[in-house]
Amino acid sequence: MPFVAIVTVVALLQFFWLALQVGFARTRYGVAAPATSGNEIFERHFRVHMNTQELLVMFLPTLWIFAAYVSPLWAAALGVVFVLGRAIYAISYVRDPKSRSLGFGLSIFPVLIMLIGIGVWAIRAILMGAAG
C-alpha cells in the first residue's frame, strides 16, 4: 500500500496547510478565537478548511477500503485527483465562493467512484458466499 499511504500523507498535510491558513487569516483579519465569523475573507478560509474536513471523513475510509479489496493502484490514482480537486477548490473559493463548483466536483467524484466500486465488490463477495 505505499502509494495509497503517500496519497494519505499528502492529503493530510494539505489539510494541515489549510488549517494554518485559517490561523494566519485570524491574525490578518483580526478574528480572535473562539469567534469564527466577522470577516468575509476569514470565513472563506474557514469554510475551505471545514469543507475539506467533511470530504476527508468520506475520502480516507473509502480510499483504504477500496485499496484493500478492489485496487491499491486505482485507489492511489483517484486519490491524486482528490488532492488536486481540493487545491483548486481552496484557491477558487477564497477568490470567489461562487466559483467553487469545479474543485468540489473534482474531489467528490473519486470518492463516489470508489464507493460504487466497494459496493460492487461487497455485493459480489456476499453472493459468492463470503462470511461476515
Next chain:
Amino acid sequence: MPFVAIVTVVALLQFFWLALQVGFARTRYGVAAPATSGNEIFERHFRVHMNTQELLVMFLPTLWIFAAYVSPLWAAALGVVFVLGRAIYAISYVRDPKSRSLGFGLSIFPVLIMLIGIGVWAIRAILMGAAG
C-alpha cells in the same frame, strides 16, 4: 468484511445526502456561502450534517476495529442501528431540535457498545501476552 463495507458505503452516502440538503437549504432560504447562519431552518440542516460528521469520526474507526478483532457480523448489525438512528435524528431535528434525543441515542449507542467491545478484547489480548 463485505457486510461492514456495505454499511460503510450506506453511512457515507447518507452523510453525502445530508450535505446536499445543506446545499439545497442554502438556495431555498437565501444563505449564501461562506455564511452558516441567518435562517433557523438552514441552521437545523447545517447542524444535522455537522453532528453526523462528529459521529462518523467516532463510528467508522470503531466499526472497522470492532469488525477486525471482535465480530464483523455484529459490527454490521450495530452499523445498521447507527444508520437508522441518523435517519431518525435528521428528520426529527429539522422538524423540532428539541426532539433530537431519540435519534442521537440510537446512533451513539452502537458506537459505545463497540468501543467497550474493543476495550475488552484489547485488555484480554494484552493479558494473554500479545505484542504491540
Next chain:
Amino acid sequence: MPFVAIVTVVALLQFFWLALQVGFARTRYGVAAPATSGNEIFERHFRVHMNTQELLVMFLPTLWIFAAYVSPLWAAALGVVFVLGRAIYAISYVRDPKSRSLGFGLSIFPVLIMLIGIGVWAIRAILMGAAG
C-alpha cells in the same frame, strides 16, 4: 494492535466527553440548538470540540497506518502524547483561548512525526519494488 486499540478507545471517549461538555454548556449558558454562538464560554467549549475533531481526522488514520507499517508500540506511545495534549488543550482553551498553543503543539507533534514516518516507509517500499 491491542495497545493502539486502547489508545483509540481512550481518544474517542475523550472526544465524546468534550461533546458532552458542549451539551452541558448549551444548558448552563442558554445557547439552544441549532445556535453555536451567543456566549463566549459556550463558544470556547464548542471550539475545543471542533478542533479536537479536526485533529482526530488526521490522528486516527495516521495512528493505524503507522502502527501497521512502522511500529505499533511507537504508535501507541505517540498516541498517549496526543491524548495528553488534547486534555491540556481543552483545559487551557476554556480558561483562556490565548493559552491554547502548548496543548495544540503536544497533539499535532505526534501526528506530524507519524506522517513523516509513514512517508519514509512508503518511499523505501516503493524504491524496493513494492506493488501498489
